[in-house]
Amino acid sequence: MSISSLNEIPSDAFRAVLSISAEQRDFIHKYMECSDEVQSVVRSMFAVIDSEHTTDDDRHRAFATIADALHLNPEEGHGSYGLDFRKSQTEIAAKHPDPAWRPIVADRHAQMDSQESTFADRVKAILQQKNLTQEELAERIDCTQSAVSKMLSRKSRPQRKTILKMATALNVEPTALWPDLDVAAILDSTAEFSNDRELTAAQAEALGTALSQRPAQVKTRELPSRAGR
Amino acid sequence: MPEPEDKALFADEFTPDDLPFLANLDCGDEAWSRAATEWICGSDVIDSIGKHGTTVWIYRHCEADDSIVGFASLSATGWLRWPPPDGKKCRLLYIPQLGLDRRYRGKPSSHDFRYSNQIIEYLLGQAKRAAEQIREDKPPKKHVELLTLRVHRDNIPAQKLYQRYGFKFLPAFDENDHLAMQLPLALDSPSRAMDL
Numbered sequence: 001m002s003i004s005s006l007n008e009i010p011s012d013a014f015r016a017v018l019s020i021s022a023e024q025r026d027f028i029h030k031y032m033e034c035s036d037e038v039q040s041v042v043r044s045m046f047a048v049i050d051s052e053h054t055t056d057d058d059r060h061r062a063f064a065t066i067a068d069a070l071h072l073n074p075e076e077g078h079g080s081y082g083l084d085f086r087k088s089q090t091e092i093a094a095k096h097p098d099p100a101w102r103p104i105v106a107d108r109h110a111q112m113d114s115q116e117s118t119f120a121d122r123v124k125a126i127l128q129q130k131n132l133t134q135e136e137l138a139e140r141i142d143c144t145q146s147a148v149s150k151m152l153s154r155k156s157r158p159q160r161k162t163i164l165k166m167a168t169a170l171n172v173e174p175t176a177l178w179p180d181l182d183v184a185a186i187l188d189s190t191a192e193f194s195n196d197r198e199l200t201a202a203q204a205e206a207l208g209t210a211l212s213q214r215p216a217q218v219k220t221r222e223l224p225s226r227a228g229r
Numbered sequence: 230m231p232e233p234e235d236k237a238l239f240a241d242e243f244t245p246d247d248l249p250f251l252a253n254l255d256c257g258d259e260a261w262s263r264a265a266t267e268w269i270c271g272s273d274v275i276d277s278i279g280k281h282g283t284t285v286w287i288y289r290h291c292e293a294d295d296s297i298v299g300f301a302s303l304s305a306t307g308w309l310r311w312p313p314p315d316g317k318k319c320r321l322l323y324i325p326q327l328g329l330d331r332r333y334r335g336k337p338s339s340h341d342f343r344y345s346n347q348i349i350e351y352l353l354g355q356a357k358r359a360a361e362q363i364r365e366d367k368p369p370k371k372h373v374e375l376l377t378l379r380v381h382r383d384n385i386p387a388q389k390l391y392q393r394y395g396f397k398f399l400p401a402f403d404e405n406d407h408l409a410m411q412l413p414l415a416l417d418s419p420s421r422a423m424d425l
Contacts, residue, residue: 048308061280100245105275112272186264186381187273189405190325193379194281196307202401204313210375215415216395220354223240223347226292 029144030070038069044196045069065195113154119163119178120152126170126177140169160185234337236290238298238347243274243285250295256328261381265328269300277304277325284355288348290333298344299329301352303359305372319371322356322414324378349394353412360414374414379407 020028031042048054048062127137134152138145141162150156158166163181167174174181199207251270256262268274269285277283283304290298305320333344340346356376363372377399380387388408395412402409 044308064280098245101275104245104248105272109272180263180267182260183264183267185405186261186407187268187271189407190264190268190379191273191276192404193323193409194277194304194307194325197309199309199311199313200401201313204311206399206401207309207311207373207375210397210399210411210413211373213397213413215374215413217415218353218395218412219350220357221237221347221350222354223238223288223351225241226239226289227241 027070030147040198041195042066042069044198048196062196112157115178116151116154116157119158120154122177123152123166123170126172130170132170137166137169141165160188234290235339235342237342238288238290238344238351239292240286240288240351243269243278243287243300247287247297250297254297254300254328255331256299257331257334259381259384261384261387262328262331265326268326269328274302274326277302281305281307281325283325284359286351286355288344288351290344297330298333299327299348301327301348303352303356305363306377311373317371319373321373321411322360322376324352324356324376327352327378345390349390353394357414357416361416364416374416376412376414377402377409379404379409382406382408 031039045062045066049059054062123137126132127134134148135145138148141148142165143162147156151158151162158178160181163178164174167177170177178184254266254270256265268277274283274285278285281304283302285300285302287300288298289295302325304323304325306323308318308320310316311319327348329345329348336344353376360372360374360376364374376396378391378396379402380391382403383406388410391410391412396410397412399409399411
């Protein structure tokens with residue numbers, strides 16, 4: 001259906017828009033601030049959640065992905081669509097099925113926390129040095145002051161492209177904000193490839209071509225295990 | 230004449246007991262090598278295991294010596310809709326990361342015992358086994374018997390290694406300076422997982 005004038009929009013739709021809550025508006029705002037790729041991931045996650053074939057585990061992961069992508073934080077009233085990613089990570093650390101992993105997972109999350117803390121401290125110091133406000137920085141990188149505030153108060157983890165934008169806006173090297181950004185980008189990209197995605201036509205064609213190849217027998221080998229030594 | 234280094238590596242699933250020995254792992258100075266070290270030593274490996282059921286193997290060259298030669302991993306990608314936009318959902322097998330300590334690059338000189346070859350040949354065997362298991366467990370053709378990985382566009386030695394084992398580039402999946410590669414797995418029974 002195509003709509004050429006506002007009169008053609010069903011009144012139910014208007015009522016639905018007017019009745020959305022502040023949290024839902026905030027959710028839409030966050031969604032609109034994301035890149036096309038992140039928006040695509042979020043849409044595909046909703047499709048996963050809606051599907052009757054989705055298992056509880058997959059649905060849980062889909063919620064976690066949305067929360068991560070949009071930096072939702074239920075403790076601040078933004079979490080009506082899912083769970084808080086950081087909180088969920090902490091819970092995973094505490095409830096990991098293998099007790100031997102728990103302190104290690106917790107330690108790794110502490111490392112992430114420390115990275116974010118260093119980033120926040122550095123940005124704050126540069127803002128002070130350049131006599132800039134968070135609002136001015138937000139304007140320069142085309143996002144909201146609230147998003148900047150969340151990153152600086154470590155309520156959300158900045159994406160690589162946000163760090164690059166901030167570096168340009170603050171006229172500093174990206175590594176001055178986040179050391180080893182190249183490595184962080186590779187790791188992000190490795191993880192992203194594991195996410196659900198909608199294939200583009202070009203990707204579908206490439207897969208089709210790959211699958212039409214005759215599979216070749218490749219050399220494999222078994223290796224001994226040290227288990228039980 | 231066989232050299233003392235000409236022997237099979239030991240491969241074991243990654244456990245918390247391996248962590249102290251990973252502290253000495255150094256896959257190299259290039260960004261992708263540092264990312265490999267960081268992946269196995271940082272939080273990403275745990276996220277990958279926890280969220281995607283990734284299996285990770287640690288390779289050692291000696292039963293008595295705990296030092297680590299390298300590691301490899303195997304997972305499945307997220308759901309892809311095939312064919313888009315309304316097809317069924319399926320997954321591809323995926324190698325999230327693979328790393329070799331810089332001290333073991335190009336060693337030993339014997340091709341048969343070269344550590345990089347041992348690591349990848351073992352991984353290919355595990356991928357085949359995983360694909361066969363998935364096919365048995367999930368008859369509704371949820372998985373494609375295509376093994377995929379991503380490699381940095383400047384990491385030419387790795388690209389050549391994968392090509393020697395039959396991997397080809399998978400266009401349209403290139404992202405963030407990484408090229409995607411694919412290898413259709415020849416399984417023991419006749420049917421392929423996905424109808425084309």
